[in-house]
Amino acid sequence: MEKTTKILLSEKEMPTKWYNIMADMPNKPMPPLNPKTRKPITPEDLAPIFPMELIKQEASTERYIDIPEEVLDLYKTYRPSPIIRAYELEKSLGTKSKIYYKHEGLSYAGSHKANTAIPQAYYNKMEGVKKITTETGAGQWGSALSYACQHFGIDLEVYMVRISYDQKPFRKMMMNIYNANVYPSPSNRTEAGRKILEQHPDSPGSLGIAISEAMEIAAKNPDTKYSLGSVLNHVLLHQTIIGEEAILQMEKAGELPDVVIGCFGGGSNFSGIAFPFLRLNLKEGKNIRLKTIEPASCPKLTRGKFMYDFGDTAGMTPLLPMYTLGHNFIPAEIHAGGLRYHGAGVLASQLLKDGLIEATAKYQTECFEAGIQFARTEGVIPAPESTYAIAGAIDEARQADKEGVSKTILFNLSGHGHLDLASYEKYLSGKLQDHELTNAEIETSLAEIS
């Protein structure tokens, strides 16, 4: 039989609905709380910062939500994304298992973030929003949203974590190409930023701080809304296009995966590929393992605590029931910037609590090694974030070989690493180190919020 490397879908085969895991969860998540009243937040609480359609999606229990025509049109510039059989990686491992990856790095800005950037910009546009603010770490999210806002004619103001703004200028350049305004955070444009700069004029910033700044601007300006690239229910919802496509593709390949793997920051790329497969477990009695890989230096799922916590540093978000390391936790400066977040999305947190998904953690040097092996065999240079998923897939293949079985492994390649080559250079020249996080550090951080 002829060898098939890529499993493609035509545009006509592209799913037209997002899947809402909330409909099928055995235990619904606890409600987000208004931090002032400690009562469940209402749509009105969120109205100053999000458009109503996204607020509805945030709380929806409908199983499927239609993807608007204009969003589908833009999805079609880069979707459906291929699933690729990693023959060369398999060969280099000498494994009997099959390894497939869903390649989300082919989108305009190079990652899965486009899948939610487009609908978020769209719904804002539909409600007459003139300007959006957002945060970004290394810049994957900011660049994805920049193009989406440019497309729908919305101004975008990006608060970029200062240390990334200074050290990794390329994502900022990409955002500029897409016509966005990018400011290093903490900035003197907000109260939250000024307060931090007063105490720490040299603050390197953090995602939590940048979220506070972006939310503050949105809260104060009636024609401005705020947009978040992970964590929230509606973000995870939009990402399920990945898994919905993947199910159709694996059907074409004539097999179901034994395990589906994604790296884990706030939860959006993992949830995007995993939730539709979880539906097969919950509704059709399948038994597909769903496995997250998080950085050992930011281990909210494996070493954090399930509790109510803020999503940002200044405490502007609702209180969310989630696995967290505490909203003041500052992760070590690993190169997978997109995974350096203290908390996990509410949906993924509840599912982990209920034993429906798995959590593992890895150090970055092992992941870079996996990334190099992947690049040298498959050709594709992965984003540092995605190397965690690759390392997880390699583990599964090795374990299967030990057990003398052949597994079908599917992982999500969340993005390419074209703007992260300097991190690889550091790894190759032996300059990367792993950070050993002590229990005391975690306990201290959690104690501050208990």
Next chain:
Amino acid sequence: MEKTTKILLSEKEMPTKWYNIMADMPNKPMPPLNPKTRKPITPEDLAPIFPMELIKQEASTERYIDIPEEVLDLYKTYRPSPIIRAYELEKSLGTKSKIYYKHEGLSYAGSHKANTAIPQAYYNKMEGVKKITTETGAGQWGSALSYACQHFGIDLEVYMVRISYDQKPFRKMMMNIYNANVYPSPSNRTEAGRKILEQHPDSPGSLGIAISEAMEIAAKNPDTKYSLGSVLNHVLLHQTIIGEEAILQMEKAGELPDVVIGCFGGGSNFSGIAFPFLRLNLKEGKNIRLKTIEPASCPKLTRGKFMYDFGDTAGMTPLLPMYTLGHNFIPAEIHAGGLRYHGAGVLASQLLKDGLIEATAKYQTECFEAGIQFARTEGVIPAPESTYAIAGAIDEARQADKEGVSKTILFNLSGHGHLDLASYEKYLSGKLQDHELTNAEIETSLAEIS
């Protein structure tokens, strides 16, 4: 009718033969000459530097040449490449014309160069070659060949133009990830390099010098061959996979292009998309315009002379009958590094001489403007080289609107610009300038070789 954005081919539909334009040219090109004897070169002359199968392809007049199975397998990791209808660009231009682009930027190293890197490494491997040397400018070619050599277990030594090596470290990092050894050129590893360094210790290097260095190493070591990324007949042959796919895709779309456009450095990406369409002109009476866009600062096709000249600075290559600015010509430092070459491939040169293809030149600022417009509408950030093709496509659309007609325009997007963001930043901040090349400069350069 539902809107279709991408025209895809399945792997089964991928062409399995390259097309050799030599079979159908009304006037065959004049032979390359041995510079010492001034007689046509023989296979034996080339045997020290190329494997025999590529030497045969270089002189072949067979119309179709089978693509080896192992090359097809590796092509399938990124091919067939999509043709995308540039709806958003069309909208922003307000044009009645249809603009399609063939997206070659989705390959592992981000450009069309992979299409010839893979077979070149393959044929070398088949003949027991242990090491390959090559030159690279900005690094697109070097990175494409690095992965191909790694795949086939061949060592690769890359001579990278010094100024790019120093100023653009990212392609070098990419080559290192793919396990290649990269040296700045001129280097002290070769006679050619040492000679130049003696006279000009601070030489910024040039493609011509780097070719001399790489060829010298190959000529002196029996188990080492040399590999070139453009210009030569066999390179252009391998690139015809682009146009062969494009013909099938345009048939699916139910239309033939009125004009096919490619940027022009040595000729490989243009020839790759154009030659198969030229076959339709020559054999089936079609009348498709085939249009090259070269930099106004390196205008061999529009202002050079058709004559025998060397492909490198030190005069190590055969003498080639081509449009040239003289092999000592040092182009201005424009940001489309891949287009900074003094000569044009023999096949493309002959076809231009015979009026079968068209040549135009453009300044880089106009092309960057087109690149920005493309990025903001289509989302894809093009390589600086590819912006020339985009500017050419925009011209065609505007001209058609002036004439009140609708054209079908197809251009080749030869690569992405993820590693060229600093050039865009320079353009956006107004720091890019155009270089006005005088006739006297060209005459002086040509006089040196007449």
